[in-house]
Amino acid sequence: MTFDYDLFVIGGGSGGVRAARIAASEHGARVGLAEESRMGGTCVIRGCVPKKLMIFASQAEAHAAEARGYGWQTAGAGAFDWTMFRHKLDAELTRLEGAYTGGLAAANVDIHKQRARLADAHTVELADGQRLTAKHILIAAGGRPALPGIEGEELGLISDDLFLLEDLPGRVLVVGGGFIACEFATILQGLGCQTTLSYRGDAVLRGFDGEMRRHATEQLRMIGVDLRLESNPVRLAAEGEARRVDFADGSSEVFDAVIFATGRAPYTKGLGLEQAGVKLGRKGEIVVDEWSQSSVPSIYAVGDVTDRVNLTPVAIREGHSFADTVFGAKPRKVDHGLVASAVYTRPHELATVGLTEEEAAARGPALIYVASFRPMRSLFAGSDARAAMKLIVDAETDRVLGCHIFGPEAGEMIQMVAIPMGMGATKADFDAAIAVHPTLAEELVTMRKPTRRIGDDNSDKADASA
Template sequence: MKFDYDLFVIGGGSGGVRAARIAAGEYGARVGLAEESRMGGTCVIRGCVPKKLMIFASQAGAAATESRGYGWQSAGEGSFDWTSFHGKLERELDRLEGAYSSGLSNAGVEVHMQRARLHDAHTVELADGQRLTAKHILIAVGGRPQRPDIPGKELGLISDDLFTLDRLPGRVLVVGGGFIACEFATILQGLGSATVLAYRGDAVLRGFDDEMRRHVTEQLRTVGIDVRLNTNPARLDREGAAVRVGFEDGSSEVFDAVMFATGRAPYTKGLGLEEAGVRLGRKGEIVVDEWSQSSVPSIYAVGDVTDRVNLTPVAIREGHSFADTVFGARPRKVDHRLVASAVYTRPHELATIGVTEEEAAAIGPADIYVASFRPMRSLFAGSDARAVMKLIVDAETDRVLGCHIFGPEAGEMIQMVAVPMGMGATKADFDAAIAVHPTLAEELVTMRKPSRRVGVEKTDKPAASA
């Protein structure tokens, strides 16, 4: 059978674009791609990139305050101009979208700026009714924010909406306790909105290391966010231009805006997947094997739509590996077991890779090395903020199983830690590295004595000093 394309990609985000560009540009495949919104997907248009720029903006005022601790008496005067910043942000996103589009064009990919859905195992149907055939189809449509199922939920914003606001709300409620909620609460508070964070749990960032969760929770309060744990909204009602929120405990308050950061779900509804025989999971995710192949042999999926590790660099690696495997005769899998990540709160970020202390305790024995200190830069300026670094080490093999950093530029540090950990480095390997002084990162190679051992009975002998 003669197909219109060797590959058709549904979704113009990071994973889909990488797969299309490599398949066409490096391996000469005939590739088509459909995108219903803007090229670049969640990360470029309404996620990682604009969020990080907004984090920078939200930190500028605090940096000005810190500078006064270094003698700059007139620094930081004035106020934040949302309109000016937002216009510049839009221009930057336009530039990045253009770069994505140019990359596809230069690789010879034919782009269709409209929604596409599956018609069958080898056919996609575009919104205009056109049907196109392909030997292989790749689904890379990502995920979308979800609103909780409560009365008045439509009155709440989702994270995508922050990047399109005409003005910042005076008082805002952020609902959720994951990394998106923490980052967006940080941004809004830093830009001048009085921010309340409501989370149903007892500490933010469920699934992260418990010790680090406590530090992030406390920092949110320190920067002025009103953190309300074990709290959940029950309904939203319009009250003039504002929103009245009724909470599960029976109380209610009025906010200028409510933003839901209560999770994301694969964007698979209406794609024709089930009709084509593609198996979906409980959350609507496309179930794939280690090669990103679905239950239908001609249909593959990468990125958040598979709900494996929902991070942009993972989607990019999955898309590239798919193209190498299917079109480059270079079979390549993605190892999802050891992936670094960061939560961009301020002034300290949380970055992590590998197992948490709680996970280590379940598989132990493991030695826990912890360093807690006040960083030189902020200490001199008068801050009491503490940085914390933790290494989790297999007590039997000496292999470093986990690393957690809470401090300035933690995301930058964890990237470097990911290299030796991916190579199976031991604590002795870390100890052998000579420190760069004075830096924050030197603490990672100067911790000699474990703070505690987990995963063993109390009657066992205590951990020996390194």
């Protein structure tokens, strides 16, 4: 059978673009790609990139206060011009979108700026009715924000909306306790909004190391976020331009805006997957094997639609590995077992790779090394903010199983730690490294004595309820 394309990609985010470009430019495949929105996907247009730039913007007032602690005579950062920032941010995102589009064009990938869905195992149907055939189809449509399912939720905003606001809200409620909720609360508070965060758990960032979760939770309070733990909104109602929120405890408050950051779901509805015979999981994710192949041999999926590890660099690695495997005769799998990540809160970030203390306790005997201290830079300026670093070490093999950093630029440090950990580094290897002084990172190679031992029996397992 003759196909229009060797590969057709549905989704122009990081994973889909990488797969298309590598398949075409490095392996000579005939490739088409459809994107219904802006090229670059969630990360570039409405996620990682604009969020990190907003984090930078939100730090200005804190940096001004720190400067005063070093003797600079300054009253503050001044008023924040949201309109100016938004226009500059839009221009940067347009530049990045052009770079993504230009890279595909240079690789001779045909771009279809419209929605596509599966018609069968080898056919996609575009929104304009055109049908195109492909030997292989890759689904890389990403994820979308999920709503909590409460009355009046349509009156709230989702994470995508933050980057489109005409004006910043004076009083805002952020609902959720994950990556996005904590980062958005940090941003909004830093930009001058009176920010409340409501979360059903007793500490934010469920799934992270319990000790580090407590640090992150306390920091939100420290920067001025009104943190409502074990609290759930149950109803939203319009009150003029504002929103009245009823909570599960019977209380009620009025906010200028409510932003739901209550998780994301695979964007698979309406793609024709079920009709094509593609197996879906409980949350609508595409079930794939270790090669990113679905239950239909000609259909693959990468990125958040598979709900494996929902991070942009993972999607990129999956897309590249798919292209090398299917079109380059270079079979490559992605190891999802050791993936570093960071939460960009302020003043300290939380970064992690490997096992949490709770996971290590369930696995077997482990030694826990912890250093907690006030960083030199902020201490001198008068801050009481504490940083913390933790290494989790297998008690029998001495291998470092986990590393957790709560401190300035933690994301930069964890990237370097992930390399030796991926090579199987032991605590002795860390100890053998000579420290760079004075730095925050030197604490990772100067912790000599374990703080505690865990996992020998059920009685001394770490408290997973933190």
